[in-house]
Amino acid sequence: MKKKETDFSQYKILLVDDEEDIIEFLSYNLKKEGFRVFTAFDGEEAVKKAKKELPHLILMDIMMPKMDGMTAVEEIRKIGALDNTLIVFLTARAEDYSQIAGFEAGADDYVTKPVKPKVLVKRIMALLRRSRKTEVAPVERNDITIDPSGFFVMKGTEKITLPKKEFKLLHLLASKPNKVFRRDEIFHEIWGDDVIVGNRTIDVHIRKIREKLGIENIKTIKGVGYKYEE
Structure with missing residues (x-):
């Protein structure tokens, strides 16, 4: 029997969807791999469950009663204890603007049904x-x-916490100043070859980094990629 590469029983996943059959189906498949699974059926319940359980990853629908998924993610990203929680939108909405809004809200990935x-x-x-x-x-x-050990950035005396993907992207570019990173290199280093993300994903993350840090060092090389310029 082939030995599993990773023991996923240490990981907690929060599933959020207002369709009970989807929750049951995904719960079954995740539990089969050893994940510890928690569920919520609307955005308000999702925020409460996230605070209580501190999941490693949240799989979030968008269109839900009481509080939609976008708002729920924005609320979750305000909770310091959940800074390192991965958030993935799983939704039928495939429009570019919905995906961009999802990443701006704080998602790490966006998957369409x-x-x-x-x-x-x-x-x-x-x-x-x-x-x-x-x-x-x-x-x-x-x-x-x-500082990768704490996943935060110090700008002078100000401590700034970034979502994980934004942090890793900044660390990658700044680790080799003046080197131009091609878009495919960035996708490989930050998202991996087995994760598919939209073409605008990097652009959204770069814009958020610039806004939060108030820096102009990250330069766009049109048609190629990005670099951290000194």
Whole structure:
């Protein structure tokens, strides 16, 4: 019998959807792989469950009663204890603007329905595996210190916490100043080859980093990629 590469019984997943059959179906497939699964049927319940259980990953629908998924994610991202929680939207809404809004709200990934459960489970596994890999050496650039051990950025005396993907993207670019990273390199390093994301994903994350840090060091190289310029 082939030995599993990772013991997923240590991971807690919160499933959020207002359709009970989807919750049951996904719960069954995730529990079969060893995940500890919690459920919620609307955005308000999702925020409460997230605070209580502190899941490693949240799989979130968008169109739900009481509080929609976008609002729920924005509320969850305000909770410090959930800074490192991965959030994946699973929704029937495939429009570009919906995906952009999802990443701006704080999502790490965006998956459109329908999706085969085996593919979704493998995608979740890939996200969790990559989330365990952290760089150890802080990066200092001018008045900015990027500390991977705590997933935060110091700008002068101000401590700034970024969502995990934004942090990893900033750390990647700043770790090799003036090097131009091609878009496919960035996708490979930050999202991995087995995770599919939209073409605008990097652009959204770069814009958020610039806004939050108030820096102009990250330069766009049209048609190629990005670099951290010193």
